[in-house]
Amino acid sequence: MNGLYFVLDVNSGAVHVLDGLAYEAMAVFNGVNDKEVQVALGSKYGEGEIVEVLAELHELKDQGLLFAPEVTTPVTFREKPLVKSLCLHVAHDCNLRCGYCFAGTGDFGHDRSLMPKHVAEQAIDFIIANSGARKNCEVDFFGGEPLLNMETVRHAVSYIRKREAETGKVFKLTLTTNAALLNNSIIEYLNSENISVVLSLDGRREVHDAMRPYADGSGSFDEVVAGAKQLVDSRQGQSYYMRGTFTAHNLDFAADVKAMVDLGFKQLSIEPVIAKEEEYALKEEHLPVLFSEYENLAKYYLDQRAIGQGFEFFHFNLDLSNGPCVAKRLSGCGAGHEYFAVTPDGDLYPCHQFVGRDNYLLGNVSEGIKKSKMTEVFRQAHVLNKSECRECWARFYCSGGCHANADLFNATIDKPYLLGCELQKKRLECALMIQACLTLQKGQE
Amino acid sequence: MAKHITTINKGNLQNTLHTGGCGECQASCQSACKTSCTVGNQVCAK
Numbered sequence: 001m002n003g004l005y006f007v008l009d010v011n012s013g014a015v016h017v018l019d020g021l022a023y024e025a026m027a028v029f030n031g032v033n034d035k036e037v038q039v040a041l042g043s044k045y046g047e048g049e050i051v052e053v054l055a056e057l058h059e060l061k062d063q064g065l066l067f068a069p070e071v072t073t074p075v076t077f078r079e080k081p082l083v084k085s086l087c088l089h090v091a092h093d094c095n096l097r098c099g100y101c102f103a104g105t106g107d108f109g110h111d112r113s114l115m116p117k118h119v120a121e122q123a124i125d126f127i128i129a130n131s132g133a134r135k136n137c138e139v140d141f142f143g144g145e146p147l148l149n150m151e152t153v154r155h156a157v158s159y160i161r162k163r164e165a166e167t168g169k170v171f172k173l174t175l176t177t178n179a180a181l182l183n184n185s186i187i188e189y190l191n192s193e194n195i196s197v198v199l200s201l202d203g204r205r206e207v208h209d210a211m212r213p214y215a216d217g218s219g220s221f222d223e224v225v226a227g228a229k230q231l232v233d234s235r236q237g238q239s240y241y242m243r244g245t246f247t248a249h250n251l252d253f254a255a256d257v258k259a260m261v262d263l264g265f266k267q268l269s270i271e272p273v274i275a276k277e278e279e280y281a282l283k284e285e286h287l288p289v290l291f292s293e294y295e296n297l298a299k300y301y302l303d304q305r306a307i308g309q310g311f312e313f314f315h316f317n318l319d320l321s322n323g324p325c326v327a328k329r330l331s332g333c334g335a336g337h338e339y340f341a342v343t344p345d346g347d348l349y350p351c352h353q354f355v356g357r358d359n360y361l362l363g364n365v366s367e368g369i370k371k372s373k374m375t376e377v378f379r380q381a382h383v384l385n386k387s388e389c390r391e392c393w394a395r396f397y398c399s400g401g402c403h404a405n406a407d408l409f410n411a412t413i414d415k416p417y418l419l420g421c422e423l424q425k426k427r428l429e430c431a432l433m434i435q436a437c438l439t440l441q442k443g444q445e
Numbered sequence: 446m447a448k449h450i451t452t453i454n455k456g457n458l459q460n461t462l463h464t465g466g467c468g469e470c471q472a473s474c475q476s477a478c479k480t481s482c483t484v485g486n487q488v489c490a491k
Contacts, residue, residue, distance in 0.1 A: 053449045325464065
C-alpha cells in the first residue's frame, strides 16, 4: 500500500517494511526452505542478493520477530473476570430520530423511560462490589440521549465521588451524546467533573441531516455543530471524540471526515453502519469502494500531518510498541464478563447493543448477575476459540470483533460478522501503512 | 544495517503472555460505535 510492502508477524506483533525482493521471498519462505526461495527467485534476482535477503530473514527469525511461536491463552486470563466498566442507560429516550439507530430511536424496543437516581447508585455499588482489587473503573453515561436525564447524571457523579473516597477506586467517566442539547451549564459541569465526551456528527450537512433528524423531520446539523464546537473549544480541544456513521448513502465517507476537519474538529472517527435488510445497509458489493475510501482517508491523514494540520483518526491510532497485553487482546471489549450495560430499570445486559434482546438479559443491579453461565460463554468467545478468527492475521488487533454484531448477523457470538471483519482488516492495513510511513520519515530526519 | 528489510516495530506480544492481565486498562468497544477503543488501538496502562 502507498508504495510500501509490509510483513506483520502475527504472534510477536513485529512489523517490517520490505523491498520488492524481500517481499517476493516472503511469499515462499517458511523459515527453513532457503533452497526453495533460491529456486523460485533465481531467474529474476542475482544469487548474492537472494542470499542477503535470506540472511536478514533468518536473523529476524532468530530474534523472535518472524515466525514467532503460536500464542496460547495466558494464565491470567483463566482467572475469574472482574467487572471493570458499566454503560449506564440513563435515558431510554432521545431528542433525535436517527434513521439507523440500533436503539430503536432511543427506546430500545420498550417504553421511553429515564433511570431513577437510586438505580444509578445501585449500578455504581455493583461495579465496586465486583471489581475486586482493580483500582480503575469506568462509567459511560449513555442513552438514548443522556442529556435528557442530567439530574441522574449529576447525582450519579456525586455518588461516584463519594464512593471513590470511601474505596480508593478511581472512576473514568465518559458521556456519549448527540450534542444537540449541550448548553453553557452542561458544558461547564462536564468540564468541571473531567468527563470525556463522545459526540455524534456524520460529517457533511446533507449526509448528517438525512440520517439524524429531529422528531419533526428537520435536520440537527446546526445545533449539533454549534454545541460540539462550544464544548470542544471550552476544553481546549481535549478529552473528546467526534464520531460519525457512514451508510450505503455515503460510501465516499472520507469526504465526511474532511468535513469534520474543515469544521475544526481534530479527534475523529467514522464507523460503518450495522444494518441487515435496510436500504442503507452496507453490502459485500460495496467493499472495493470502501477499501479505496479508507486508503484515500489514510493518504489525506498523512498529507494533513505533513502540512502541520494533522488530526487523529481513531482507527489509525495504533500503538505498535506499547499496545495491550495478550490477555487484553483476548478479552477484547469484555462484554458480558467485564463490561455490562444497565437499563433505566437496572437490568444488566452484556453491552449497550444487546439491550432489548431479551435472551441476553443477565440480571439486575439490585440482585447481581443471574446467568453466570452466559458470562462464561462471553469470556470464552475469544479469538483462539473461534475457528474463523484463529487463522486470521488481524486476530490480536480486533479481538474477534463485536459480539452484538456477530449475534445480529449469525445468531451466535462464536461466528464473526464477516463484512465487519473485512473493513476492520482494511483499517488495520491503513494504520500499519501510516505507522510505517511515519517511522521511516523519522529515520530520515 | 539490513539492506532489504526495515523493522519498524519489534512487538511485545510474547513477553506479555506472562506479565499481562492486570485489567487496569480502558474498556474497549469492539464495534467502536462508542469509539471508546478497539483493542489494537489501546495503550497498556501499566
